[in-house]
Amino acid sequence: MSIILLVEQVLNGLQFGVMLFLMAAGLTLIFGVMGLINLAHGSLYMIGAFAAAATAAATGSFVLALMASLVAAAAAGALVELTVIRRLYDRDHLDQVLATFALILIFSEGTRWIFGSFPLFLEVPDYLSGSVTLxxxxxxxxxxxxxIMIGLAIAAGLFALIAKTRLGIQIRAGESDREMIGALGVNIARLYTLVFALGxxxxxFAGALIGAIQSVQVGMGEPVLILAFxxxxxxGxxxxxxxxxxxxxxxxxxxxxxxxxPHLFxxxxxxxxxxxxxxxxxAMSIYILMAGVLLVRPTGLFGGK
Amino acid sequence: MRRETLLNVAVLLGLLVVPLWAWASDAPFIITLATKVVILAIAGIGLNLALGLGGLVSLGHAAFFGVGGYAMGILASHAQSYTPLMEWPLLIEGTKSMPVIWLLAAVTGALAALVIGALSLRTTGVYFIMITLAFGQMFYYFAISWPAYGGEDGLPIYVRNGFPGLDTLDPIQYFALCFGVMCLVLLFVARLAASAFGLALSGARQNAERVQAVGLVPYRLYLVAFTLSGAITGLSGALYADLNRFVSPTMFSWQMSGEIMIFVILGGVGRLFGPVVGATLFIVLEHLLGGISEFWHIYLGALLLIVVLFARGGLIGLLAGREVAHD
Structure with a gap:
């Protein structure tokens, strides 16, 4: 086992981590602001990947494909929020779990119906393939x-959005007191749709980026969703x-x-x-990590209360 | 007699009459479907104990279902290959005897639920949902990457395990066996719900602070309920594995957890016969819609969405009215 291999693995872990962050950030925002647990978040990941693969196949442009993933996922998110999700904010978590589980079934089978069961492939463009010497x-x-760079940049952008912009102020206010910001004249329904579409x-976007490394297929979102949980x-x-x-x-x-x-054993x-x-x-290590955190801090490392 | 009781009797009779009719007219496929309904109903009854009575939204019950299945698979595969399960510190042999397998499936299911429950019940609400889902996935990945018992390919058992005095390979006899187990489990859960423990648990679901004020510890009530729930679902996993004569990691998948929950919801949360009605409806739908379109999950999803948004209380709630006896 060489040090070079170890550094490579650390970078791989970092790359995996920033992609998980893109998933988890949306989930945690949606939970924080609307109090909603959204199992269908993995479906949005899948929709982004399929939109990117279809666009890349049609136009040959990777940048266009990434933009398509953003637009398609945000549009699907807004649509779902307007039709189904907004009826769930006042319901208990069980109803939210079931309704969003139903959405997974609909999205997964709908995608299979449109694109078929075979995986699609999204090619990494020439200017991003090959390797660099660090x-x-x-x-x-x-x-x-x-x-890794894109992921870290988005993380920085998200922090700036939450800390500095008007939308960020509304999101933070929404997390601490939903009724109050409504009383102060913020259009809550619009804020909710916006946050959901952002998530x-x-x-x-994460689905499209990962889609170029793995294959794009139905059911790709749920394992990532569970890791994001x-x-x-x-x-927290x-x-x-x-x-x-x-x-x-x-x-x-x-x-x-x-x-x-394996090396250790x-x-x-x-x-x-x-x-x-x-x-x-x-295969069990991250769940053991989770169990460890639960034992020490049941509300998570940065969770309130 | 209350409408719900009447409905329950009708469901039980229907579940008995249909396979008997299929047996008389020599349609073993229908008997197998009915057996599947009964076994999945047991899994749902297990979840309903935690979900309906205790209010614990567990999205990880596939873990216990799979543990029960693998308990059967491991014991039977050792008996099948005549190799002992372990030789040291004491000799343990595999077995093909259903009562022994059931006992072990229930015990391992309970143990898994005890450990998962002890950790996840430190949290509540949405955390609990995510954690149970994650632990279920842990079992799934473990089963895939553990090569000793088939890994990703699963583990076939060539001959169905035996029960004293019965020919379990005869579909109607295996159905009768599973039906009997289901009735016993229903009886057990009904007695439990009416017992002092059941009342305390129900109280903890409705208002944990008040139960605490009376001197009970909600955490312990929940943990006991969750453990019993895991035992019942584990038992059904062993029956299911025996029905298919095959165990695979898909028994642990999050879809399985979701489906077990759907049985409970379609029938009606907290109703004794909810999971039985729900599992029946699910298998009938799977059979009918699956025949029309290979994308039948779309219709299932739409139906589930409608039930959640507009018909809370499930099928029993629609048919028997809103009131639930113990609320």
């Missing part, structure tokens, strides 16, 4: 490095900072666990047994 002679794929756009449980609901820290922790734990644990077991025990434990 200081220390480490070769790393240019595309993954770009994803949806972030998820769709783990991120939120670790970071409603906290963007918590989502960022949680996402990077989960990204690193998952990637490094899968890489280091190989030091005192034979290789094949170490591989199977190590990989089985690695």
């Amino acid at each position: 200081p220390g002679g480490i070769e790393y794929p240019r595309y993954r490095l770009t994803i 949806a756009a972030l998820a769709g 783990v991120v939120i449980v670790i970071g 609901i409603g906290s963007i900072k918590g989502a960022l820290v949680g996402a990077i922790l989960v990204g690193l734990t998952d990637t490094l666990g899968g890489f280091l644990l 190989a030091t005192f077991m034979d290789a094949s047994a170490a591989m199977s025990v190590g990989s089985a434990l690695a």
Whole structure:
């Protein structure tokens, strides 16, 4: 095991983490402002990926594909918010879970109906393929490095949005007292639609970026959704900072666990047994991390109360 | 007799008559469908204990369903290959005997629920939902990456396990067995709901502070309910694995958790027979709509959306009126 390999794995973990952040940030905003648990967030991720793959196939432009993912996911998000989600704000969590689970079924099967069951592929454009040499002679794929940069830039933009803009002030006010900002003349219905569409756009964008690394297929969103839930449980609901820290922790734990644990067990077991025990434990590592955080701080690292 | 009781009797009779009719007219496929309904209903009854009585929205019950399934798969696969499960510190052999397998499936389901519950019940509300979902997914990934019992490909069991005095490979006999188990489980849950524990749990769901003020600890009530719930769902997992003679990681999938919850909701949360009605409706829909279109999940989704938005209380709520006996 060389140091170069380790650095590569750390970067992979970081890349995974920033993508999880894009998912978790939207979820946690939606929960914080509207008090809604949205299982269909993974569907928006999938919609972004499919929109990007379809656009790239039609136009050949990766930039257009990314823009299409933003627009399609935001539009789908706004549509769903206007038709279904807004009836759920006053309901209990059970109703929210069921209705958004129903939305997953509709979105997944609808996508399968339109695009078929076979995965689509989104090509990384020439100017982003290949690898770059980092200081220390480490070769790393240019595309993954770009994803890390984009993810960190979006995180910075999101922090600025929340801290500095009028919309951000309304979001923060909405998190602490929904009725009051309505009484102060903020159009709450419009704010909710806006926040939901913003969260949806972030998820769709993440789907498109990841779609170029993995394949674009029905059901790609839900495993990421569940990891984003783990991120939120670790970071604390409603906290963007918590989502960022949680996402990077989960990204690193998952990637490094899968890489280091088999090596660790190989030091005192034979290789094949170490591989199977190590990989089985690695599959559980982020959940063990979550359980650990729950034991120490049940409301998450940055959660209130 | 109240309308709901009347409805319950009708459902039970219907579930008994249809397979008997299928048996008489030699349609084993219908009997297998009915067996599936009964087994999935047991899984739903397990969840309903936590969800309906305790108000615990668990989206991770597939974990217990799968643990029960794998308890059966592991025991039967060792019996099948005549290798002991473990030799040290004491010799444990596999088994093909259903009563033993059921017991172990229920116990492992309960243990899994005890551990998951002890952790997740430290939180409430939306945290609880996300955490149970995440732990369910943990079992899923563990089952996929653990190669000893089939990993991603699953584990086939070639001959259905045995029950003393019955030929379990005969569809109608296996149905009767599962039906009997379901009736026992229903009886158990009905007695539990009416017991002092059930009343306290129901109270904790409605107002945890008040229950605490009387000197009870809601956390313990919830944990006991969650553990029992896991045991029942684990038992149904073993039955389900025996029905298919196959265990695979999909038993652990989040879709499975969602489906178990759908059984409860379609029938009616907190109603004793809710999961039975819901599972029946689900399997009938799957069979009918699945025949019309391979994209039948769209219709299921639309139906579920309508039930949640407009018909709270599920089918039993629609048919038997809004009042629930214990509220």
